[in-house]
Amino acid sequence: MLADFTVRFASTTHASQIATMSRDHIESGLGWRWTEERVRAAMSDDDTNVVVVLDRATGKIVQGFGIMSYAERHAHLLLLAVRPQQRRKGVASAIVSWLDLTARVAGVERILVECRRSNDAARNFYLDHGFHERNIRAGMYRQLEDGIQFAKWLRAPTA
Secondary structure (H helix, E strand, O other), X not given: OXXXXXXXXXXXXXXXXXXXXXXXXXXXXXXXXXXXXXXXXXXXXXXXXXEEEEOOOOOOOEEEEEXXXXXXXEEEEEEEEEOHXXXXXXXXXXXXXXXXXXXXXXXXXXXXXXEEOOOHHHHHHHXXXXXXXXXXXXXXXXXXXXXXXXXXXXXXXXX
16 A cells, blocks of 8 residues: 555655644644744754655645654654545555655664554554553643653664
8 A cells, every 4th residue: 555655855845735634633622833934943853854745746745744853863743744635545544654764764773752642543553553652741731631651663772
């Protein structure tokens, strides 16, 4: 199923759609932090990848996106979202697989990610993709909602 989707780097023309998707599908009820300006800043950061899957018909509408930052030993999946009508079709899996491979090539030891404790779909998605729950953090999301922190080990830690 992953071959059905092309994951590519986002361009600045996608920033508005990504920001809107973050507001509506990730940050809903929490206040909007991933604005278009912040998404553009992530795109220009050498240590961050912003990737998208676009619709096949026009190649202009973002169907899903992922934003991942890279440090020396770990990567942090900051945001992952798919339009509701495209969910459960493999879009998120294609994005996470692309980012996972990129992290492995970069020599990263592990990928970190979080989700709301109440988001069973995200929780199951990450578990299905090799992540394990590290911690439940009370009030993680602006003291309004608990969060779950996940990790996926890609290789043994270095000394």
